[in-house]
Amino acid sequence: MNRLPKASRSYRVCSVGRGEKSFAPFIDGRKIFRPYWHQALRLASTATSGGAKSGLGALALCLVLSLSVTVARAAEKSLNQITLMTHDSFNLSSELVAGFEKDNGVKLRFLKSGDAGAALVQAILAKDHPLADVFFGVDNTFFSRAIAAGIFVPYNSPLLAKIPAHLQLDKENRLLPVDFGDVCLNYDKDWFKKHNIAPPADLADLVKPEYKGLTVVENPATSSPGMAFLLATVGRFGEDGYLDFWKKLRANDVLVAGGWEDAYYGHFTSASKGDRPVVVSYATSPPAVVHYSKTPLAEAPTAAVVTPDNAFRQIEFVGILKGTKEPKLAQKLVDFLLSEKVQEDIPLQMFVFPANSAARLPEVFVKHAVVADQPVTLTPAAIEAGRDKWLEAWTTAVLR
Secondary structure (H helix, E strand, C coil): CCCCCCCCCCCCECCCCCCCCCCCCEECCEECCHHHHHHHHHHHHHHCCCHHHHHHHHHHHHHHHHHHHHHHHHHHHHCEEEEEEECCCCCCCHHHHHHHHHHHCEEEEEEECCCHHHHHHHHHHCCCCCCCCEEEEEECCCHHHHHHHCCEECCCCHHHHHCCHHHCCCCCCCCEEEEEEEEEEEEEHHHHHHCCCCCCCCHHHHHCHHHCCCEEEECCCCCHHHHHHHHHHHHHHCCCCHHHHHHHHHHCCCEEECCHHHHHHHCECCCCCCCECEEEEECCHHHHHHHHCCCCCCCCCEEEECCCCCCEEEEEEEEEECCCCCHHHHHHHHHHHHCHHHHCCHHHHHCCEECCCCCCCCHHHHHHCCCCCCCECCCHHHHHHHHHHHHHHHHHHHCC
C-alpha cells in the first residue's frame, strides 16, 4: 500500500545478498572470526613452504579454520534471529523493535521486497527455502492467491479476540489481520470552493459534464490503490456495468497516472502545481496532510469521499511462513504486531487503521480521519477469479 506522505524509515533492513564490506575470508559462506583468520593466513604460508612442515601447517590450517567456523556458528546460535518479509511501505518505531528484541533475546530483521504483490510472488517462489519466518503485507486483493500457495501455517493468536470478525477472512488463521484502510476519492476543498462547484459525493458524479478533466486515477496494472479503485467500480457497478462507467470517465477526460505518487504529488491541485482537484487516494490521506504540515492546520485542506459504496477496503495480513526454524519466535512476532502498543504505533507510521479494536487512535485520526461505514465488498475468491480479466478489459477500454 502506498502511504502519504513518506515517513522516515526507522527500522533495520537486511539485504537479500551476502555481500559484506570486509576482507575477512569466508568458509562455507561464513566469515572467519578475526581472532583466527590472521593465524590461518600465517599457517597457510607454512603449508606452502614444503617438507614435513607443510603437512603440519596444512593440518594446523584445517584445525584453525574448523575452529573458526565452529565459533562463528556458536555465536550465531547464541543470538537468535527472526526475519519479517514485507513490502517497501512497512514502517515501525525503532523503540518498539528494540523492545521486542530485548524482551525475546532476538535480532529482528526486516526484508523489504518491493510492493505487496512483488513481495508475495518472491515468498511463493521461495516456499521450499523460505526467505523469512513471517510475512506481512498480503492484502485482500491477493488473499486467495496467498492461501492457495500453501506457504503459511495456522496460528490462533490470543489477540484475535480483540479483532473484529469482519476483518478475519481466514477461518484457519493462516493470515491474521493487522490493519485496514479505505481507498476512495479525495478532493481539494479550496479548489471547489473557489470555482463554485459542488465537490463529488459519489463515483457517478465523476462522469458529469461539470467534472470534465478534473480527475486523476492510478493505473491498476502498476498501482495498489489503482487496483483497489478498479475493484471498487466492479463492486459498485457490477461486472456488466463497470466498463460503461470507465468508458464515460474516459470520455470525460480522466487522467491515468502510473502510480500514487505521480497522481498525488504530480497532478493533484492540493499537493502540486497540477490541474486535477480529484484524486484516488486513501481515507487517511487528510489526517496525514495535517500531521505533516509545516504549519498547524485546524482542518484538513482535503476531504475523502466515503459515502456508501464509494470506497474499497484494503485489509493487510500477517502470517507465519511454512518452514520457519523459529516457530515459537514467529508466533511471538505475530502477537507483537497485533499488540496494542504496536497497533497504536501503526496509524502514524503507515497511515492505516489498526485492526485491534482496543488500540487507541492518535488525536489527528480522531479529528480528521473517516472510515467508510459501507465500503464496496468483493470476496477474495471473486477478486482472484476476476482480477486479470477485469484488468485486461479496463486496459482495452481506457488506455487503447
